[in-house]
Amino acid sequence: METYPNKPELGSKCVSRDLFLILLERTWGLNFASGPGHGEAETRECIYYNANWELEKTNQSGVERCEGEKDKRLHCYASWRNNSGSIELVKKGCWLDDFNCYDRQECVATEENPQVFFCCCEGNYCNEKFTHLPEVTGPEVIYEPPPPTPSLLNILVYSLLPIAVLSMAILLAFWMYRHRKPPYGHVDINEDPGPPPPSPLVGLKPLQLLEIKARGRFGCVWKAQLMNDYVAVKIFPIQDKQSWQSEREIFNTPGMKHENLLQFIAAEKRGTNLETELWLITAFHDKGSLTDYLKGNIISWNELCHVAETMARGLSYLHEDVPWCKGEGHKPAIAHRDFKSKNVLLKNDLTAVLADFGLAVRFEPGKPPGDTHGQVGTRRYMAPEVLEGAINFQRDAFLRIDMYAMGLVLWELVSRCRAVDGPVDEYMLPFEEEIGQHPSLEDLQEVVVHKKMRPVFKDHWLKHPGLAQLCVTIEECWDHDAEARLSAGCVEERIAQIRKSVNGTTSDCLVSIVTSVTNVDLPPKESSI
Numbered sequence: 001m002e003t004y005p006n007k008p009e010l011g012s013k014c015v016s017r018d019l020f021l022i023l024l025e026r027t028w029g030l031n032f033a034s035g036p037g038h039g040e041a042e043t044r045e046c047i048y049y050n051a052n053w054e055l056e057k058t059n060q061s062g063v064e065r066c067e068g069e070k071d072k073r074l075h076c077y078a079s080w081r082n083n084s085g086s087i088e089l090v091k092k093g094c095w096l097d098d099f100n101c102y103d104r105q106e107c108v109a110t111e112e113n114p115q116v117f118f119c120c121c122e123g124n125y126c127n128e129k130f131t132h133l134p135e136v137t138g139p140e141v142i143y144e145p146p147p148p149t150p151s152l153l154n155i156l157v158y159s160l161l162p163i164a165v166l167s168m169a170i171l172l173a174f175w176m177y178r179h180r181k182p183p184y185g186h187v188d189i190n191e192d193p194g195p196p197p198p199s200p201l202v203g204l205k206p207l208q209l210l211e212i213k214a215r216g217r218f219g220c221v222w223k224a225q226l227m228n229d230y231v232a233v234k235i236f237p238i239q240d241k242q243s244w245q246s247e248r249e250i251f252n253t254p255g256m257k258h259e260n261l262l263q264f265i266a267a268e269k270r271g272t273n274l275e276t277e278l279w280l281i282t283a284f285h286d287k288g289s290l291t292d293y294l295k296g297n298i299i300s301w302n303e304l305c306h307v308a309e310t311m312a313r314g315l316s317y318l319h320e321d322v323p324w325c326k327g328e329g330h331k332p333a334i335a336h337r338d339f340k341s342k343n344v345l346l347k348n349d350l351t352a353v354l355a356d357f358g359l360a361v362r363f364e365p366g367k368p369p370g371d372t373h374g375q376v377g378t379r380r381y382m383a384p385e386v387l388e389g390a391i392n393f394q395r396d397a398f399l400r401i402d403m404y405a406m407g408l409v410l411w412e413l414v415s416r417c418r419a420v421d422g423p424v425d426e427y428m429l430p431f432e433e434e435i436g437q438h439p440s441l442e443d444l445q446e447v448v449v450h451k452k453m454r455p456v457f458k459d460h461w462l463k464h465p466g467l468a469q470l471c472v473t474i475e476e477c478w479d480h481d482a483e484a485r486l487s488a489g490c491v492e493e494r495i496a497q498i499r500k501s502v503n504g505t506t507s508d509c510l511v512s513i514v515t516s517v518t519n520v521d522l523p524p525k526e527s528s529i
Helices: 012-028 152-178 200-204 238-251 290-296 301-319 384-388 395-415 441-450 459-463 465-477 488-503 507-515
Strands: 044-050 061-066 075-083 086-095 107-109 117-121 130-132 207-215 220-226 229-237 264-270 277-283 333-335 344-346 352-354 361-363
Touching: 044 075, 061 086, 075 107, 075 130, 117 130, 207 229, 229 238, 238 264, 238 277, 290 344, 290 395, 301 333, 301 352, 301 395, 301 465, 301 488, 333 395, 361 395, 384 395, 384 441, 395 465, 395 488, 459 465, 465 488
Parallel strands: 107 130
Antiparallel strands: 044 061, 044 086, 075 086, 075 117, 107 117, 207 220, 220 229, 229 277, 264 277, 333 361, 344 352
């Protein structure tokens, strides 16, 4: 049986090239797909289809480009159902390295009569057609000897064996109960996405997903209930396994337990085959992200200082190299690489917590830092050197990129502060006034790199002694010269000193402070980066 899905909706500039390759393959029998060589990752293109596209907010059909890992092979797959002769296509797309798919040029399902048919193959667009050819085996000749007469030994074995197995199961269950891990211990899983082991977290404490709170680059974040506590569950599809593994590894780095870093609870794998989901379970913060909070709230001077200081403290600790951290071992310096107000969460007392370490990179002595691809993160928060593609792939360069983004987040805080008389504008993202809500890379290169523009400071902000000093600090965070930027530790010290000097000043002295802002002794600019 053979069937064809709907014609994919090809898009952008690659349409003509893709159609050209398909015509060559069909007309001349040429096959442009080749397996990856040793040590080389290859990009494959597969026919894409998703029957649940409306529910999952994706495209219905098209061409999917797959990025491979080093020394890994990529395949295309198709899955469908056969409802009494009526073919119902479920999904098509890219498939991870699977030896069952090696050297298969056609997508052929061989299982006898599964609920969902599945096939995989190698080669561009090889999943356009799919076939079901169940394996045929010859009839077995079974010799049935006359039933033996039950012996006394057999009777004893059949009688005592179930009792022995039951006793061992009870002893094993008792031993596991006595040696079980704490409820919030880490639940690790194997690298190979095989059948999931039972999870002590969910096995002992049921977890219930309640509502979606956010959608991000690699999946969605749910609010969930774990017994009497609320937790956050970040769910990745199996295609984003690498992102899930990367964030899990960052969370498992020694010394990552800190009051200003998101608390990690567990990592789990749910489901099997096409329905597999990868979960990261963390603490839940009801106030949500700093972006969401600033959209709906105006903050006071003290609230601004508290959020900014705890945010800088968290980034300073993340950047810090700690030789021996609380008995856990060496904590390497870590660059966040996607620092923005959306990735800063707020506790109930407005203490900042850094989150989303999916793009973070560690700098361990004697080891390569891993994936250090330059242009990653959110475009709006990219530093000039990132937009130019002129990054020095060293630890200090990546930490300074984070500091540029911190300057933009501090500007967002100041823009929603009611510390002085004057209008507090509606919340806007950095550069939203200049280039809108959805800037292209070219827009940002023109504004940030060529024109060297930064978000504007309002005149009435500079009439407040604290805001005026904070604006100076912000300018030194987003300096065009990366080496001139402040470190996160220096920003933390400055904010603490600014708050102390302003809060310790009476209202009678405000005028003199405003006129002498430039004479205030701030912590030195020397960076610990």
